Every structure is written in structure tokens, then in C-alpha cells.
Amino acid sequence: MNNLKVLHIINGEFYSGAERVQDLLALRLPEYGYVAYLACLKPGKFKSNCACSGDLVHDFPMRSRVDFAQIGRLVDFIKQNDIRLIHTHTPRAALIGLVLAMRAGLPRVHHLHSPTSRDTENKLRNVINAVTERLSVMGVKRFIAVSDSIGQWAASMGIPRGRITVVPNGVPAMPPVDRSGRAEPLTVGSVALFRPRKGLEVLIRAIRLARDKGANLNLRVVGGFETAEYEKAIKDLANQLELQEHIVWSGFQNNIPNELAQLDIFALPSLYGEGMPMVVLEALASGLPIAASDVEGIPQVLGRDGTAGLLARPGDAESLAAQLLHIAGMTNAERNKMGMAARSLHEKKYSDLAMAENVAKVYANVLEYK
Numbered sequence: 001m002n003n004l005k006v007l008h009i010i011n012g013e014f015y016s017g018a019e020r021v022q023d024l025l026a027l028r029l030p031e032y033g034y035v036a037y038l039a040c041l042k043p044g045k046f047k048s049n050c051a052c053s054g055d056l057v058h059d060f061p062m063r064s065r066v067d068f069a070q071i072g073r074l075v076d077f078i079k080q081n082d083i084r085l086i087h088t089h090t091p092r093a094a095l096i097g098l099v100l101a102m103r104a105g106l107p108r109v110h111h112l113h114s115p116t117s118r119d120t121e122n123k124l125r126n127v128i129n130a131v132t133e134r135l136s137v138m139g140v141k142r143f144i145a146v147s148d149s150i151g152q153w154a155a156s157m158g159i160p161r162g163r164i165t166v167v168p169n170g171v172p173a174m175p176p177v178d179r180s181g182r183a184e185p186l187t188v189g190s191v192a193l194f195r196p197r198k199g200l201e202v203l204i205r206a207i208r209l210a211r212d213k214g215a216n217l218n219l220r221v222v223g224g225f226e227t228a229e230y231e232k233a234i235k236d237l238a239n240q241l242e243l244q245e246h247i248v249w250s251g252f253q254n255n256i257p258n259e260l261a262q263l264d265i266f267a268l269p270s271l272y273g274e275g276m277p278m279v280v281l282e283a284l285a286s287g288l289p290i291a292a293s294d295v296e297g298i299p300q301v302l303g304r305d306g307t308a309g310l311l312a313r314p315g316d317a318e319s320l321a322a323q324l325l326h327i328a329g330m331t332n333a334e335r336n337k338m339g340m341a342a343r344s345l346h347e348k349k350y351s352d353l354a355m356a357e358n359v360a361k362v363y364a365n366v367l368e369y370k
Contacts, residue, residue, distance in 0.1 A: 005035045006363065007074075007083045009093035009100075012040025012059075015049040015254075016193040016223075017278040018113040021146075021169055021355070022089060026052035028356035034363060037081060039074060041092055049254050065092050065132065071099055078104045085109065085363060091116060094136035101139065107366050110137050112145045114275040115153045115296070134158070141366040144359065147276040147297030165362050168300075169276045170355030173347070174285045177261045179339070180332050184216040185246075188291075188324060189263035191256060191279045195226040199269035199293065200234055205317035206269070206324055208241045213321070215328040219243070222259045224252040260286035264335070265327050268292040271314050276301060284308065284346035287339035289330075291323040301350070308342040 006029070010022050023046070026036040036056065040046055043059040050057060058077065060070040077083070078100070087109045088097040094110055101108050116133050134157065137143070143164045145151035151166045188207065192198045200221070207219050225231035238247055253259050256279075260266070266283035268274075269292070276297035283290050284301070290309030292298050302309040310327065312320040327335065 003030075003035055004033060004084045004363070004367070005037065005081055006085045006087050007078060007081075008036050008038045008087045008089065009097050010038055010040055010046065010089045011042045011044075011092060012038070012046035012057075013042040013044035014193055015045040017169075018089060018111075019046050019050075020171075020278050021111075021113065022046075023050040023052050024170070024172070024352045025356055025359060026050070026056050028352050029360060031353070032357055032360035034360055036087075037077075037083070039077070041070075041096060045252075062092070062096075065095065068096075068099060071096070071103065074100055075103050078106070085367060087111065089113065091133035091136065094133050094140075098136045098138070107141045108137075108139065109142050109144060109362060109366060110140045112143055112150050112154055112275065114273045115150065141369075142362050144362060145275070147300050149296045149300065150275040165358075167355060167358040167362065168350055169278055169281055170350050170352040171278060171281045171285055171346070172352045174257045174260070174282070174287075176343070177287055179264060179287075180336055182264060182332070185218045186216065186264040186328055187218050187220050187262060188265045188267050189220040189222060189259065190267050190269070191222040191259065191282070192268070193226060194221070194223055194234070195230060197271050197273045199271045199315065201237055202271075202315060202317050202320060203267050203269040204234070204238055204241065204243060204247075206267075206320035207246070208243060209317060209321035210324045210328065211243075211246070213325060215325050217246070217265075217324065217328060219247045220250060220259070220263060221247060222250040222253055222256075256282055257286065260288060263288055265324065266290045266292075267320070267324065268298070269312070269314075269320055270295055270298070272296065274298055280309075281346060281350045284342040284350060287336075287343045289327045289335050289338040290342065291320060291327060293320075301345075308338060308345050 029036045038057045041062045047057045086097045088094045089111045266288040274296045293314040294311040295314045310323040312323045
């Protein structure tokens with residue numbers, strides 16, 4: 001079973017949470033006997049930002065979701081590289097994977113990163129994506145869900161439970177950061193490709209509320225915006241709340257560990273669509289106290305005992321402000337204790353090696369019984 005080759009079919013347009021999963025799998029799967037090639041259907045930021053070898057990443061651009069012009073090239077690539085299994089990651093990829101599997105006679109695995117039926121603010125697009133994914137995964141041997149909540153969602157959509165394997169996302173370990181000597185103001189940070197479902201406006205309102213109650217907090221916003229219109233709306237809100245002097249807009253950054261090292265508290269105010277967010281796992285690895293929304297896969301990671309992080313009601317700025325106030329009101333020693341619990345949780349459950357090992361076990365099962 002050594003050095004078997006797998007083709008991951010991805011969008012590749014962005015480099016965010018799901019794309020970091022794909023990148024880390026390409027980096028780590030060789031340690032478990034598999035080489036992962038990546039086919040980008042919407043070439044973009046993935047290829048220029050990924051950490052895996054560029055020799056593994058290939059562009060097969062589609063002009064639309066029903067453009068099959070690249071199928072011939074993909075079939076040739078599969079034959080030339082002796083690909084043994086197809087691993088898809090998006091509805092678009094699932095559709096291409098269906099056609100490829102029939103042409104090349106290969107088994108398929110499909111990765112469920114978030115609930116497709118409520119992944120965007122566009123209801124029509126959600127319906128189209130959900131229908132496309134559901135029709136395209138016929139014949140898939142195994143589904144990988146990134147959290148228990150996504151596994152439950154998949155089962156509710158009609159996917160047999162026996163074909164769903166939960167493999168939590170994972171991230172690399174990070175060097176420890178000494179935050180014990182830091183003085184106020186404390187820096188709260190959030191990392192994302194910002195779009196309405198990420199709830200950034202909730203976090204900005206929460207910062208205003210927390211400051212009004214005496215917390216000396218600044219905000220660091222790390223990541224790009226999905227649209228210029230949304231960016232303008234968010235920055236207009238920050239100005240209206242007179243927070244412009246207390247917010248740093250870092251933009252897209254490739255060195256996430258460096259960004260997290262500058263924070264004292266991590267916040268993720270998502271409204272929905274979080275299977276198992278990579279940024280929360282990275283915050284754990286960085287030893288940060290966390291305040292995040294109580295949605296989907298987030299409580300599976302943090303738990304509800306407040307040891308590594310606190311949960312806030314989604315969409316509720318007052319709830320999030322209360323959690324930020326609680327963490328800000330701790331002593332440095334208490335925040336460090338929460339951060340150490342976060343690092344321990346990452347080491348036990350959410351490493352990139354554990355993720356790759358469990359995905360490799362899924363491959364072995366599929367190939368043994370194909």
C-alpha cells in the first residue's frame with residue numbers, strides 16, 4: 001500500500017479553511033503511504049499560497065459548473081500518474097469526480113467541510129450546490145465529515161450512516177508564545193475570508209460593548225473580504241462605532257502562526273457554516289483563549305466547560321461581549337492557564353498528523369473493498 005496515488009479535486013479559488021485542509025493532507029499523507037495530487041477547477045490563490053510542492057498542484061480550469069472540457073485532460077492525467085482513487089471536496093468537484101470515476105473506473109471519497117445547503121447567503125446558490133452535490137455523490141464509497149455535526153447533517157440529507165466517517169480537521173503544532181508579560185490594551189483577533197456568515201459585524205459591535213464596559217480591547221482583523229461591498233459595509237460600521245483607532249486591518253496573510261502570536265484573545269463570531277474551522281484549531285495550537293459562536297462543529301472542539309474557550313450565542317453581540325469581558329477580566333496567569341489547556345487539546349485531538357492518518361485509513365478501507 002506504499003506510495004499509492006490519489007487525485008484531490010478542489011476548487012482552488014481561495015486559500016482559506018478547507019483549502020488548508022487540502023494543503024496539509026498533501027503534505028502529510030506521504031507519511032502514511034499516499035501521494036496526493038491536487039487538481040484545481042477554479043485556479044486562484046491555492047497554488048500561490050500552498051505549502052505543499054507545486055509539482056503536486058495542477059490547473060484544470062472550468063468556465064462554468066457544467067463545463068466538462070477538462071475531462072479528457074483529467075483522464076489522461078489519471079492514467080499517466082497511475083492514480084488509484086479520486087477524492088473530491090466541493091459540489092463542483094463532486095460533479096467532475098462522478099464523470100471521471102465512470103471514465104477511469106476509480107473509487108471515490110468525498111469530503112464534507114460544511115453543510116452545503118446553508119453554506120452561503122444566496123439561497124438559490126445553496127439549493128443548486130446541495131442538489132449538485134447530492135446527485136454527484138452517487139456511488140461514492142466513503143464520505144469524510146469534518147465533525148460530528150456535519151456527519152449528522154449528511155445523514156439527515158440521506159447519506160447512509162455506514163458510509164460516513166468523521167475525521168476531525170487538524171493543524172500543525174506551533175511554537176509556544178509567552179504572553180505572560182503583556183500589558184493592556186489586549187488584542188482580540190479574528191482570522192477568516194470575511195463574508196457575511198463569518199459575523200464580523202457582530203464582533204465589531206461586541207468590541208464596542210466591551211470597551212464601553214471598561215475593557216481595554218483592540219481588534220486585529222486578519223484576512224481578505226469576499227467582496228468590496230462587504231468590506232466597505234464593515235469598515236463603515238467600525239467608523240460609525242468610533243472604533244477606527246482600535247482596529248488593525250491586516251488583510252490576507254500567509255503566515256497565520258505569526259498573526260496569532262500577536263493576539264491575546266481569539267474570536268470567531270460565525271453565524272453558521274462552520275464544520276470544524278481550521279482557525280479555531282490554529283488558535284488552540286497557538287495557546288490562545290478563545291471566544292467563539294456556539295454553532296455546528298465549534299462546540300465539539302471547545303467543549304462546554306470553559307476550559308479552553310467560551311461559547312457565545314451566534315449573532316448576539318452582547319453574548320460575545322460578555323465572553324470577551326470574562327476573558328479580559330482574568331489575570332495573565334488565568335489566561336495563560338486557559339491557553340495551556342487549548343494547546344493540550346490540540347496536541348491530543350487536532351494535529352495535522354492525526355487528520356492525515358485517519359484519512360489514510362479511509363483510503364485503505366476503500367481500496368481494499370473497491
